[in-house]
Amino acid sequence: MTVTPILIESALRTWRPATVLRPGDALHSVAVSLYRALVEALPAALRPVTGVVLGTLEDASQRVSVTLATPGDPVIVLSPAAVADEVSHACTLAHEWVHVGQIARVGRVQTAVDYLGSGELRAQREADAAAVGLWLRYVLTGELPETAPTLGDLYHLSADDTALARGIVQSHLDTIRAGALPPLDVCVVLARAIVEHGSHEERARLPEVLV
Amino acid sequence: MRPILLCLLLCLAACPKLPPVSGCTPAAWRCSPDGRPEVCSASQRWEPAGDRSCASVGAVCVVERTAHCAPAVDAGADASEVSP
Numbered sequence: 436m437t438v439t440p441i442l443i444e445s446a447l448r449t450w451r452p453a454t455v456l457r458p459g460d461a462l463h464s465v466a467v468s469l470y471r472a473l474v475e476a477l478p479a480a481l482r483p484v485t486g487v488v489l490g491t492l493e494d495a496s497q498r499v500s501v502t503l504a505t506p507g508d509p510v511i512v513l514s515p516a517a518v519a520d521e522v523s524h525a526c527t528l529a530h531e532w533v534h535v536g537q538i539a540r541v542g543r544v545q546t547a548v549d550y551l552g553s554g555e556l557r558a559q560r561e562a563d564a565a566a567v568g569l570w571l572r573y574v575l576t577g578e579l580p581e582t583a584p585t586l587g588d589l590y591h592l593s594a595d596d597t598a599l600a601r602g603i604v605q606s607h608l609d610t611i612r613a614g615a616l617p618p619l620d621v622c623v624v625l626a627r628a629i630v631e632h633g634s635h636e637e638r639a640r641l642p643e644v645l646v
Numbered sequence: 647m648r649p650i651l652l653c654l655l656l657c658l659a660a661c662p663k664l665p666p667v668s669g670c671t672p673a674a675w676r677c678s679p680d681g682r683p684e685v686c687s688a689s690q691r692w693e694p695a696g697d698r699s700c701a702s703v704g705a706v707c708v709v710e711r712t713a714h715c716a717p718a719v720d721a722g723a724d725a726s727e728v729s730p
Binding site: 536537540541545548549552553555556559562563566595596598599602603605606607609610613614615616617618619620622623642643644645 | 660661662663664672673675682683685687688689691693694695696697698699700702703704705708710711712713714715716717718
């Protein structure tokens with residue numbers, strides 16, 4: 436694996452600035468403890484929805500990474516599971532940077548409103564992010580699932596929204612299998628970095644149009 | 647009047663921005679007019695797969711089982727056409 440998490444982060448940070456906190460960083464435990472404070476700071480009317488999502492994040496912080504829209508650059512808080520190995524580390528960074536791009540595209544407040552206020556939009560945005568992680572894992576390892584995985588309970592999706600997310604991921608898997616690049620900004624940024632720095636095997640898994 | 651307007655503005659600002667209801671059949675697929683793969687949600691809205699068009703990654707949108715991107719037949723694009 437020549438495309439390292441450091442290279443991935445460098446390429447994506449150049450595209451859209453963000454701060455990455457890893458387990459062991461001084462601010463990491465502070466950020467995790469903020470999940471509960473965020474819930475308590477929200478208007479009471481929003482808590483039934485947001486409290487479930489954010490409260491779950493606090494409980495699942497050992498295995499769940501998040502991107503927080505802050506007044507400054509977005510903050511990516513990586514979980515211990517995300518940095519357990521180099522491939523997972525790289526793929527999680529790519530996944531979270533999709534959310535950084537979404538924040539840049541629709542704005543901090545609207546991103547939060549969309550994510551917390553609509554299961555349909557949450558499904559759409561998590562599906563795109565999940566697909567980027569699957570694509571990068573494919574480029575780095577050659578592994579590609581035949582069918583779209585079901586997004587975990589973490590996102591609190593209804594059956595209809597879960598089906599929507601699976602459909603979107605399946606579309607991206609079909610794109611990869613057809614030999615094209617998933618139509619996502621993060622894939623474009625990373626494909627360029629892989630063309631420049633990747634191994635022969637990694638470059639061979641990019642669409643011919645790029646290499 | 648002003649408080650009502652303010653409330654309306656706040657409400658509008660705080661509403662999720664979903665695509666318009668189109669009346670499509672849930673789970674149906676299509677390529678949007680600008681060449682983006684889309685799937686119909688349970689609320690009958692076209693939701694995109696991805697954040698850019700297939701053409702912007704040197705591909706074309708096709709509907710075969712799902713709507714997705716596939717390499718352009720003439721393969722005429724080069725990497726310079728794939729830009730953020």
